[in-house]
Amino acid sequence: MVNTPKHCPGFEQFKHLTSFMCKCPECGKEIEIFSDEADKPHNCPGCGKPVDFTRCSLYAKA
Template sequence: METQHCPGFENNKSLRVHTCKCQKCGKENEIFSDELNKKHKCQGCGNELDVTKCDCCIP
């Protein structure tokens, strides 16, 4: 049996997944920690998420 690991897996180790609840429909969207400074749209309703208002992003 081969137990190979994907080389990219180690690089993603420090990444955290934040959960941002849509202010409009309440759907929880997963946002990676390195994408917090990008714009995100809710996967449920397409509303533009304001990640600065997410609990997840407040230090």
């Protein structure tokens, strides 16, 4: 008999993630950030400059 999981494998490690929207301080483009990525370096997809999340206006995704 095959035991089929009731959810995707690896689900537990991601079920508490939250996402936020951030406006790039340089060009204003909105960037989606997940809570486990906030401490990793990111470049803005709009202007290509590194995004410093400490200068970013974070707001919850509606």
